[in-house]
Amino acid sequence: MEDLVYVENVNKTHEIHKGNDVYALDLVNFSIKKGELFCILGPSGCGKTTLLNIMAGFEKPTSGKVIINGKEVTKPNPNYITMFQEYCLFSWRTVLENVTFGLEIKGIPKLKRENIAKKYIKMVHLEGFENKYPSQLSGGMQRRVAIARTLAVNPDIIFMDEPFAGLDAFTKARMENELIDILAKEGKTIVLITHDIDTALALADRIMILSYRPGKIKKIINVDLERPREKTNAKRLPIEKEILSEFKL
């Protein structure tokens, strides 16, 4: 089967000012299959967000290119949605109004968009909170609103930048399980960035490990395990060891 996303020889130097440029990515070359959850794993500052921004069309590579659905990416595309590292809900809109936002932009009528939004609010277990404002929700609940808002517009690809960063271990585990359920139901192509080995092992079909700056591909690992994946699963341990050995921990 043809792959959906091709990243071809992407290099990126952030030009700050003379002599202070940051060489962020070095010859990154890989492809992503339709329907897979592809995880990009690497230490802070290794260029993960830079790579995601290039794939989603928010930044241009210094050289190389990204091809999605047979077309070179030159600008953001509404069919490829990004959930940013600093996810931002609209503080003046309720949960329901946040989730309907993208549908409103698409011109979907009020009743229909509210029905779609309610389906996703239910999926992330926020029924009963439709009329609350973001400031009335916990951090984990706000992230779930952001996930519902992302799914509601039915994008072809979802780019997620550290969607669970800063959440406590319980909330994180619950949200990972929710994402697994959603994946099983919706079969989306997801590119997920994380520096958390457990998150990568819980969710990914494949894990791409980037080295520290400039980000180079160290390895792409297949995670051929059924979900949900228990930490004690004997087949998980060797994969975890393989990842840790790449970080020399």
Ligand SMILES: Nc1ncnc2c1ncn2[C@@H]1O[C@H](COP(=O)(O)OP(=O)(O)OP(=O)(O)O)[C@@H](O)[C@H]1O
């Ligand atoms: N707009 C920019 N201008 C200049 N330098 C930048 C810019 N964006 C990122 N960088 C630099 O590029 C490098 C990679 O940054 P990036 O944000 O991609 O890392 P990251 O892997 O996402 O890190 P984290 O896990 O902390 O989010 C860093 O050294 C950073 O300082």
Ligand SMILES: [Mg+2]
């Ligand atoms: Mg980042």
